[in-house]
Amino acid sequence: MFNYRILGLLKRELNEKLLSKTFIIMTLALPALMFLIIGVQTLLMSYEGDEDTKLELITESDLLTNKFKTELDELPFIKNNYYSFEYNTMSKESFKDYLENKKEDLLSEKIQGIFFFSDSSKESKIIEYYSKAPKNATITQKLNSYFNKVLVENYFINKNLSENDLDFARKRVDFTGYKISKDQDIEEEGYGGLILSYILTFLLYISLIMMGQMTMQSVMEEKTSRVVEVLLSSVNSKELMTSKIFGAAITGVIQMAVWLTPIVLVSFTTIFALPTELAVNITVGQIIYLLFNFFLGLLTFLGLFAMIGSIFENAQEAQSGMWPVLMLIMIPFFIALSMVKNPSNPIVEIASMFPFANIIVMPARMTLIDVPLWQFILSIVVAIATIIAIFPVAGKIFRIGILRTGKKPKWSEVVKWLKYKD
């Protein structure tokens, strides 16, 4: 199958792709970029922007006001003036006038908010919160449990309950996830699998699109520079297409291997000490499967991208031809992302063995649940069958398209090419 002509072409492809600056930069920079994005996101999430918050707390009884004061003044973020509270006691009626007076301060954000505990809130736990931005969850979430504690204590104070009973009442439920799998002991599962599934989905998606664009570009370049005619005087169009696709697929797999290295290091070594919550579990078998599956995926999609590249002469024209192929990558991408909520939903299960979708969905699925062996095998068989089905069609269109110049062909014309004799 691989004669000297294909090898010669392949060598050139690899030389051009693997040694290109774009490729090297992308391969090395992408993981760095990903970490950067995750870092920035974490930073943004942790930055709440609520320092120097001034609040007022008003109840209808001095007793309750004092209880809040004692409880809240002990909190670290109040002690260090991150939040500061003013306490007041007044009746519901006088609060109305008071609020009217404070309106200016609230609007100018001199104070961020006023909590009002009416007498009824001792029973109902309904607290009035007046603020320019009452939906700002940062403040209410932070204070929620402390307010609750004071109200609970206040409620039970005359009901003869021990401190332990109160603690129990205050406590929330907490889930600990245990992953059941066939061959491993039941073990506590953290978020590692979830994160890994995200990362794999993104990497597959980015790499497929990147290699696809690259292949399409290089086909179009050969077409417009007319090198293709010289090539075809030496090799046939099948050899040309095969070497193009294999060249890009090998490049893609190498790139993926580079990208997976950090994951392998995290999983198999202790270089990166991650908390058990984030521990990543991936086996050698899975890595090999990943790369093999990805290779099949590249062959499939690059075949399509090469076909598109052969039909059109420049990037603008190709845009319109590319979207069906992009859809075949993007829909599985979103299915894979949806898996985070429920990895065993039937759409995901079907998609993981469905032509085109299996390439992206199966790897993400495998990191989250134990996929039965037959499903892996079926997925691979489907992938290979897809390639076998696509190639004659793509090859035929490639053969006609690559030598065709002039105005942009219509899809109906492209379909006609399939009927051409060869």
Place this chain on the structure above:
Amino acid sequence: MNALEVRNLTKTFDGITAVDNATFEVPEGSIFGLIGRNGAGKTTTIRMMMNIYMPDSGEVILRGTKVGQNFKNKVGYLPEERGLYKKMKVWDTLLFFSEIKGNAGKNVQKKANEYLKRFDLLDRKNSKIEDLSKGNQQKIQFISTILHEPEFIILDEPFSGLDPINTNLLREIIVEEKKKGKVIILSTHLMDFAERMCDHIAMIDHGKIILNGSLNSIKQKYAQKNISLTYKGDLSFLNSNPIIEKISDYGNSTGIKVKDASYIQQLLKLLIENKIEVKNFSANEISLQEIFIELAGKDEHELMEVANV
């Protein structure tokens, strides 16, 4: 003996017949010219000969067997629209095109150096193709066409875009290759080039082969009763003369056809009597261009009769 036989090739694109039942032979050891104007079907014919296009019908026979990959391995092809990888270096380009023909190693490198030297490009060995001038790119493309020592050299409009010096160099090399026993097929719309270089020609017009055979026999046939004349004066007195069949003005020369070969001397006499200053009078002589214009002007019926001299 024929190296290649083209039999009844037909190719249609979207209802337009680009090549229509083309039949001709390329003899061994010859320079063969496929001539015709732009868009006549030359490139499509060549592409079918090399299996780049599949013909709708017909076949190409290489020394007794149908062409396929075996022919591709033996051919060096310079397409009309030149194309090289712009970002590739000159040296890599030459070796690459040789490699996919199955030729690599020291010998190829040595030859590549020789050719680069001959074309005065040795110092550009490590330049990228895109940094070369158009003419130099053409030279590189030509070297890559012949570097792997093909038995067949197919050159589609080889002289377009070359300056006179390099045109001469190219012609020199073509003749050299012919002496080595190679078969050279060149397509051109320049009749005088074809006339000077080719042993055999096939003339194609509107996808049809309208003339095919050795240049000598073709000229012999068409030159009968024909006079190629260069002169100064006014020829209008000949217009109504009964011995004249046709007068065609080709700019540099004028072709005069008489109704019978025996009238040739009479014509010369007439010219002198009418004070025409005769600078060149070649009896039984005709240029390829004259033949082409004569044939391409005729309708289909007559064309069928004159084909295959």
